[in-house]
Amino acid sequence: MGDSTQQMMPVLSTTDRGTRMTQLAPGQPVGRVDHVLVLRMLAAAALWAVASSVPYMGLLGIDPTTPALSWLGSPWGLAAAVVVAAFAFIQTSSVRTHARRVFGQPRVAGLLGSVTVTGGLAVGAGVWGALSFRMEPAPPFDLTHIVTATDLPRELAVLIGVVFGLWAIFTLVRVGPAIRHARSRQAELARLRETGTRIPGVLTEVTFRNYWLWDDPFFTVQVAYDEDGARRLVAGHMRTSADRVPVVGSRMTVLSDGRGAVSLELDSDAQTVFEDESRYRAPEG
Known part of the structure; x- marks a missing residue:
């Protein structure tokens, strides 16, 4: 995996899972x-x-x-x-x-x-x-x-x-x-990055699915955030590399258009702590 792709990990999605999960580097065109x-x-x-x-x-x-x-x-x-x-x-x-x-x-x-x-x-x-x-x-x-x-x-x-x-x-x-x-x-x-609302959130759950794709482990996650005075939870899927699995409590960014479209990202300004690489390394053979 190239360095640029590595730095974009983890990939998060509230709609897709597995190989359908899609990423877009900041500033990259469709x-x-x-x-x-x-x-x-x-x-x-x-x-x-x-x-x-x-x-x-x-x-x-x-x-x-x-x-x-x-x-x-x-x-x-x-x-x-x-x-x-x-x-x-x-x-x-x-x-x-x-x-x-x-x-x-x-x-x-x-x-x-x-x-x-x-x-x-x-x-x-x-x-x-x-x-x-x-x-x-x-x-x-x-x-x-x-x-x-x-x-x-x-x-x-x-x-x-x-x-x-x-x-x-x-x-x-x-x-x-x-x-x-x-x-x-x-x-x-x-569209969400350009016109959506950026809401700070917290990673509250990270559950390993015991599945890898090209050595990348898969997880289900849950993020909590406050919107309109109410505490909200959003579930999603995460594909990442073994050395970039964020710990529970990591700061997140929730992108929302107010009409149901939601995207999750790690807070780029936070010093995210990652799990030990050996914990989720794909088995050999």
Whole structure:
């Protein structure tokens, strides 16, 4: 986790939980799909397509009839595929990090990362599957070969590619609603910070949910504050890092528009005390 994301911990929400919890750094605009994100996704997908060439060649049983195919089928080709796969993994991590920073939500970052990987593998399968049947039209494509063939049928590689393609499409369909949700939450946070009423509060309850996401523990919390001469309580969810779990009694800021929209934040002017890191560190393995 980057230093900027670390300093924004904890993330608090009165409406969402888990990977839907959204954050917006002070002064940051509401997230949008920019050219940097698109280019990183395309680059990562291309790398996954290239890295899958060697295993698809093996599954499809393509004979190395040209120097290029011979090189791909050699140990050097396998080593190159491993290196490219490592770069693809790094680039995909870059996509997830950028998306999480822009949209402030792990769910969007995870979906975009998944589309990048599955899309690239599906493209690789499509290209090599088409090349295989073009080079050797016989026997024609027949899914029954998966059951009847005595050796590894190339239809199996095509079927794997179809599965990756359907997976990518299914994930892509979910990306749009996820981005709209993240943007709406960020817009609400920006509105409350700009026009909402800032009310001092106190953290009165912190309950560990015995659940981690990428080593970040989850909690339910309760904050007490005074409004219109009455003591009020607001419940919420908290995702944070193990070293940034605020103790009960920490000063909070409640942002309210007076019409039911409420957001919780740590008081940035207070010297917040955090629990011992070892208490909520994710178990290994």
